Amino acid sequence: MTQTLKIQTLTKNAFALYGDVIEADPSRMRLINNGTTERYHALAEPVAVGQPERLIFNIFRGQPRQFPYAIDMMERHPFGSQSFVPMSGRPFLVAVSEDEEGQPGEPQVFLAQAHQGVNYFANTWHHPLMALGEVSDFLVVDRDNTAENLEEFFFETAYRIEEPRT
Amino acid sequence: MTQTLKIQTLTKNAFALYGDVIEADPSRMRLINNGTTERYHALAEPVAVGQPERLIFNIFRGQPRQFPYAIDMMERHPFGSQSFVPMSGRPFLVAVSEDEEGQPGEPQVFLAQAHQGVNYFANTWHHPLMALGEVSDFLVVDRDNTAENLEEFFFETAYRIEEPRT
Numbered sequence: 001m002t003q004t005l006k007i008q009t010l011t012k013n014a015f016a017l018y019g020d021v022i023e024a025d026p027s028r029m030r031l032i033n034n035g036t037t038e039r040y041h042a043l044a045e046p047v048a049v050g051q052p053e054r055l056i057f058n059i060f061r062g063q064p065r066q067f068p069y070a071i072d073m074m075e076r077h078p079f080g081s082q083s084f085v086p087m088s089g090r091p092f093l094v095a096v097s098e099d100e101e102g103q104p105g106e107p108q109v110f111l112a113q114a115h116q117g118v119n120y121f122a123n124t125w126h127h128p129l130m131a132l133g134e135v136s137d138f139l140v141v142d143r144d145n146t147a148e149n150l151e152e153f154f155f156e157t158a159y160r161i162e163e164p165r166t
Numbered sequence: 167m168t169q170t171l172k173i174q175t176l177t178k179n180a181f182a183l184y185g186d187v188i189e190a191d192p193s194r195m196r197l198i199n200n201g202t203t204e205r206y207h208a209l210a211e212p213v214a215v216g217q218p219e220r221l222i223f224n225i226f227r228g229q230p231r232q233f234p235y236a237i238d239m240m241e242r243h244p245f246g247s248q249s250f251v252p253m254s255g256r257p258f259l260v261a262v263s264e265d266e267e268g269q270p271g272e273p274q275v276f277l278a279q280a281h282q283g284v285n286y287f288a289n290t291w292h293h294p295l296m297a298l299g300e301v302s303d304f305l306v307v308d309r310d311n312t313a314e315n316l317e318e319f320f321f322e323t324a325y326r327i328e329e330p331r332t
Binding site: 060 | 186189198199200203204205206207209210211212222223224227228229231251252253281283285294295303305307310
């Protein structure tokens with residue numbers, strides 16, 4: 001029987017095993033530019049290991065997912081972090097897993113709000129981009145040369161997600 | 167007499183001297199994630215030179231500027247690039263200058279649309295963030311340790327910008 005996964009609120013603490021939440025955390029705020037700008041400083045760090053160490057900016061334009069949605073695979077990038085920050089002002093879904101002897105464990109699903117981004121740590125199992133409702137753009141920072149930096153795993157039995165209330 | 171600066175359309179070519187435009191350029195598109203996502207690949211590169219080489223993600227929350235606006239200074243960051251990508255779905259203004267013997271020349275002003283970001287090259291003169299209309303959030307990627315990485319220049323006579331039609 002297919003298991004339905006609970007959709008959790010995305011918070012820094014709940015996500016700490018998997019990556020950083022990129023949001024305007026008041027504890028990181030400093031005023032700059034003669035007081036006209038609040039800088040929320042050092043919310044996350046993009047990382048590229050091995051050669052090339054080059055980090056790049058990309059835009060990912062995601063088709064919205066249909067529900068109920070089946071999570072049948074996860075992927076990870078051994079040589080670098082990967083961040084997703086909404087440019088379209090829309091929420092999106094994030095699914096991550098702890099590693100269990102080289103395979104992804106049961107996925108944890110989070111609803112990221114329009115003002116929240118995520119930065120997956122290198123080698124963290126995650127599901128590809130899940131946009132909601134409409135075609136949505138995301139700024140993505142990751143390591144160049146993605147081919148050698150991709151590992152995929154397909155579940156024998158897919159997990160199910162119901163449409164989130166956004 | 168104060169000079170009023172023309173506001174130009176932000177294009178890759180017009181901005182090439184100063185930095186990259188981060189937008190969904192069709193020539194950089196490849197389909198990924200089983201066809202559900204368009205990846206616009208390697209639109210720009212964040213760069214940190216010297217020590218620390220650490221790059222960081224930040225959010226800048228900018229107050230909207232009032233018009234007519236006086237551009238009375240420019241700044242530059244010798245040791246790293248700095249990118250601004252809108253998270254609030256709003257246009258913003260960008261002002262940059264060529265270097266003339268260690269000082270910024272006449273500013274070039276560009277209107278960046280809500281789907282466009284910029285990545286200033288290291289050591290490029292630019293004006294601090296100019297949000298338009300409402301308080302707006304931007305994802306900023308730059309080099310950590312900003313204090314030693316900041317040079318400012320104040321013009322004897324400020325330049326003037328009229329409110330752009332967005």
